[in-house]
Amino acid sequence: MPPKRLDPREFLSTTRLVVVAGKGGVGKTTVTAVLARAAADAGLRVLAVDLDGKPTLADLVGDVPHLSLTAPDALADYLETHGLKRVAKRLAASGIIDVVSTAAPGIDDIVVLGKLKSLERSGDHDLIVVDGPAAGHAITFLLSARGLLDTVRGGPIRTQALDVLEMLGDPTRCQVVLVTLPETTPVNELVETAYALEEHVGVQLGPVVVNGVDAGDGDLVIPDGADPALAAAASFRNARRAMHHREIERLSDALAIDQIHLPHVVTAGITRDDIARLAAGL
Amino acid sequence: MARRPPASAPEPVLVVEPVATTAAELSAALGAAEVVVCCGSGGVGKTTTAAVLGLQLARDGRRVVVVTIDPAKRLADALGLAGGLTNDPSRLDVDAPGELWAMMLDTAATFDGLVRANAPSPEQAERILANRFYRNIAGALSGTQEYMAAERLHALHDDPHFDVVIVDTPPTRNALDFLEAPGTLARFLDHPLFKLLMMPTRRGLKVLNVAAQPVLRTIGKVVGGDVLADAIAFFQAFDGMETGFRDRADAVMALLRSDATRYVLVAAPKRDTIDEARYFAARLREATLGVSALVVNRSTPSFGIPDQAVGRDTADPVLSALWANHDELAAIAAAEHDQLAPLVADVAPAPVCWVPMLPGDVHDVAGLHEIRRLLFGPDRPTG
Numbered sequence: 001m002p003p004k005r006l007d008p009r010e011f012l013s014t015t016r017l018v019v020v021a022g023k024g025g026v027g028k029t030t031v032t033a034v035l036a037r038a039a040a041d042a043g044l045r046v047l048a049v050d051l052d053g054k055p056t057l058a059d060l061v062g063d064v065p066h067l068s069l070t071a072p073d074a075l076a077d078y079l080e081t082h083g084l085k086r087v088a089k090r091l092a093a094s095g096i097i098d099v100v101s102t103a104a105p106g107i108d109d110i111v112v113l114g115k116l117k118s119l120e121r122s123g124d125h126d127l128i129v130v131d132g133p134a135a136g137h138a139i140t141f142l143l144s145a146r147g148l149l150d151t152v153r154g155g156p157i158r159t160q161a162l163d164v165l166e167m168l169g170d171p172t173r174c175q176v177v178l179v180t181l182p183e184t185t186p187v188n189e190l191v192e193t194a195y196a197l198e199e200h201v202g203v204q205l206g207p208v209v210v211n212g213v214d215a216g217d218g219d220l221v222i223p224d225g226a227d228p229a230l231a232a233a234a235s236f237r238n239a240r241r242a243m244h245h246r247e248i249e250r251l252s253d254a255l256a257i258d259q260i261h262l263p264h265v266v267t268a269g270i271t272r273d274d275i276a277r278l279a280a281g282l
Numbered sequence: 283m284a285r286r287p288p289a290s291a292p293e294p295v296l297v298v299e300p301v302a303t304t305a306a307e308l309s310a311a312l313g314a315a316e317v318v319v320c321c322g323s324g325g326v327g328k329t330t331t332a333a334v335l336g337l338q339l340a341r342d343g344r345r346v347v348v349v350t351i352d353p354a355k356r357l358a359d360a361l362g363l364a365g366g367l368t369n370d371p372s373r374l375d376v377d378a379p380g381e382l383w384a385m386m387l388d389t390a391a392t393f394d395g396l397v398r399a400n401a402p403s404p405e406q407a408e409r410i411l412a413n414r415f416y417r418n419i420a421g422a423l424s425g426t427q428e429y430m431a432a433e434r435l436h437a438l439h440d441d442p443h444f445d446v447v448i449v450d451t452p453p454t455r456n457a458l459d460f461l462e463a464p465g466t467l468a469r470f471l472d473h474p475l476f477k478l479l480m481m482p483t484r485r486g487l488k489v490l491n492v493a494a495q496p497v498l499r500t501i502g503k504v505v506g507g508d509v510l511a512d513a514i515a516f517f518q519a520f521d522g523m524e525t526g527f528r529d530r531a532d533a534v535m536a537l538l539r540s541d542a543t544r545y546v547l548v549a550a551p552k553r554d555t556i557d558e559a560r561y562f563a564a565r566l567r568e569a570t571l572g573v574s575a576l577v578v579n580r581s582t583p584s585f586g587i588p589d590q591a592v593g594r595d596t597a598d599p600v601l602s603a604l605w606a607n608h609d610e611l612a613a614i615a616a617a618e619h620d621q622l623a624p625l626v627a628d629v630a631p632a633p634v635c636w637v638p639m640l641p642g643d644v645h646d647v648a649g650l651h652e653i654r655r656l657l658f659g660p661d662r663p664t665g
Contacts, residue, residue, distance in 0.1 A: 025325025025555060056554065184643040185357075186325075220607055221600050229586040230601075233608040236583065239641040270553070 008260050008282045011207055012039045012127055015175045017120045017167070018206060019130045021138035022179030023189050027211040027262075030270055030278075031179045032131040033060035034262060037279035040064045044126040047119065051112060057131050062272045065125075069115055071108035078111045082156050106144030107157065113145060114160040117167050120174070132176075138193060142168060142176070142201045171204035179209045180251070182244035191254045207258040210248060214264040216241045305659035307633035311574040312339065315544040317439055317537065318448040318574075322548035323558035327579040327637075329353045330644050331548045332450040333361060333384070334653045340380035341654075344445040347371050347383040347438055351431065351452045358386070360646050371438075376647055383444070392430040400526035410519045415512040427452045429531075436534040439542075544574035547629060551581050551618035556625050563628040573629040577657070578622060582615040583638035 012018075012035065020032045029050075036048040046064050050057040053070045119128055133141045140147075145164040148157060167173045176197060180190040190208065197203055219241070220234040252259070263281065265274050312318060312335065320332045329350045336346040348361070358364060361384040362374050369391045371383035394411055401407035410416050431449055438447045537543060545566055549559040563573055585608060594605045626634050635657050644650055655661065 023325055024323055025550065025552060029554070220603055222604070223600060226601075226604065227588045227592045229588040230592065230604040230608050233585040233611050234604050236585070237607050237611065240639070243641045 008038060009042050015172055017116060017128045017174040019132040019176045020179060021132040021176055023186055026179050026181050026186050028179050029056050029131050031209045031211055032057060032129050033275045034278045036061050036064050036129040037275050038282050039127045041279060047125045047128045049128060049130045051133060060272055060275050069112060071112055074111040074115045077115060106147045109141045109144035110148055110161055110164060113164045117164055139196050142203055168203045175204045175206035177206045177209055179211055181212050182210050182247040184247060187247050187251050194255055205257055207260045209260045209262060211262045212264045213261045214241050214244050308575050308635055308657060311633060312544060316446055316542035317435060318544050318546060320450050320546050320548055321562045323555045326548050326550045326555050328548045329357055329450045331577050332448045334650050334657060336382050336448050337376060337650050337654050338658050339446050340376055340378040340382040343379040345381040346446045346448060347444045349385055349387055349434055349449045351387050351450055357644060360644055360650060387431055387434055389427045389430045392434050396433060400523045406519060413512060413516045415516040432534045436537055439537060545571060547573050547576045548579060549625060550579050551621055556621060560625050560628055573632045575632050576629045576634045577637060579637045580639040581618055581636045582611055584615050
């Protein structure tokens with residue numbers, strides 16, 4: 001089946017946890033905000049989650065409920081709910097998260113995934129949209145559960161890892177949305193990430209989001225003798241549109257996954273209003 | 283699903299003329315540099331910028347090596363690194379009086395080398411290298427990559443074969459961690475776990491007592507006893523090696539803080555990359571180090587002012603579309619300049635170089651030359 005343009009609303013009600021992943025600079029946070037906004041506008045109870053503790057996502061989603069979930073917070077939370085409350089504060093405060101995650105790589109990821117799993121299980125939200133880690137880290141992040149099963153042979157972390165694996169393997173509970181720009185390197189990296197996720201993690205891939213598409217209505221016509229400044233601007237625009245078209249074609253050839261296209265926003269800094277417009281335009 | 287690599291894209295076509303740049307200022311800023319550190323967030327073209335600066339310096343007759351962390355595949359091809367990860371420099375064929383070499387940092391191999399150089403005996407080195415905990419941190423501990431990049435940079439700087447080392451930092455906020463106060467230990471010996479483990483040993487307590495500490499007991503409960511035992515064995519194997527590591531770290535730090543080292547910030551006109559660049563600028567300022575240049579990649583170029591005789595209010599739909607497009611791009615370019623203004627102010631008086639968004643990726647040396655001309659101006663005839 002060839003890839004097609006997808007109605008995002010259809011997708012947003014098929015699963016409960018969406019992890020948005022993509023290379024730095026492709027607009028992961030924008031896409032997270034647009035999906036959260038669109039789902040909220042469609043009447044779903046949505047929670048938008050960032051994992052970096054930065055205020056950007058919270059700004060962009062406006063009145064959609066938001067949670068900032070960093071690894072140290074998740075670890076402290078984890079320790080508290082596992083009978084280790086007394087040392088939890090001391091551990092997190094003294095940077096011990098670094099020690100723990102060094103001793104058993106992936107433990108910081110698994111406590112975050114574990115927290116997402118309990119949010120997903122709580123029934124308080126129809127949809128949780130997570131501004132996930134950058135592409136390279138997305139694979140290790142999602143692989144952390146499997147990796148820990150090899151190193152940790154018992155105890156609460158193992159149970160946690162098993163629960164997370166179960167969620168990742170169930171498309172009605174969790175899917176991954178990969179984001180790219182219609183440019184060569186981001187498209188190549190998305191294709192690599194998609195194959196790696198399918199092969200190693202076994203998580204269901206939702207639609208691919210192509211962000212910043214300058215679609216336009218065909219080429220601008222540049223008549224002979226046109227003003228040089230106007231002509232230069234037009235050929236720049238035509239070249240960019242041609243590149244976007246070419247890269248979207250290439251992505252469709254390489255990956256049989258439905259696509260969502262977000263138009264290029266004519267601004268240098270995206271705002272909450274832009275997000276609302278993009279969500280309405282889906 | 284069968285793996286099918288995407289077909290490679292057609293040749294990019296440059297549609298923009300080289301913009302007026304602060305080419306002379308940029309050349310002057312890099313003039314006597316022995317080390318150039320390129321900082322910026324992921325996806326802003328940091329590696330490309332590092333390679334382009336290297337190309338220009340090679341044209342100036344210098345022998346340059348570019349150390350990159352994780353180049354995009356096509357750029358790796360352009361840099362002759364298609365064979366995959368190699369910790370040894372390979373030379374590029376670049377028709378220049380100087381030389382251009384490139385290498386990809388292998389964090390784990392660099393770390394192994396450092397352990398071998400500092401261990402009192404080959405046996406102790408092997409004990410450390412074989413430790414499971416070591417294998418985990420050598421590649422993955424946060425900050426290790428940054429530290430090893432600095433270590434490699436120092437070694438290449440000492441190598442008489444190279445005049446200039448250009449390093450492309452990892453795309454993390456920790457990229458400048460190696461600038462932290464002189465006199466600190468190498469980052470991983472500063473590790474809280476190391477301190478915890480070493481304290482009791484120095485007090486003359488038995489090794490076995492270490493694992494009985496409450497904090498370690500807690501960690502053991504969470505991660506499992508065998509994982510913890512590996513960690514303890516590792517740090518104890520390191521006992522006595524701190525001095526060598528500290529001396530080495532001090533030497534690296536002294537180089538990074540010397541006049542021979544220049545810092546080039548790389549950003550794109552997007553909020554997140556600008557925030558990251560401002561963060562780096564602030565870190566450098568705290569360390570009383572200046573920014574030598576700011577390179578803004580992927581900017582919307584300016585196309586000049588159209589002849590008003592053609593008229594924005596034309597009834598001709600073709601011309602009217604051209605006007606609308608021109609005005610839209612001009613508005614984007616103006617918005618980008620506004621957005622970059624705080625960063626430009628942060629780095630003043632450093633030159634700011636705008637590289638327009640190109641319709642394709644750099645995938646060969648010719649592509650690097652195109653960008654070099656955008657940064658440093660058109661080539662003058664030789665002779």
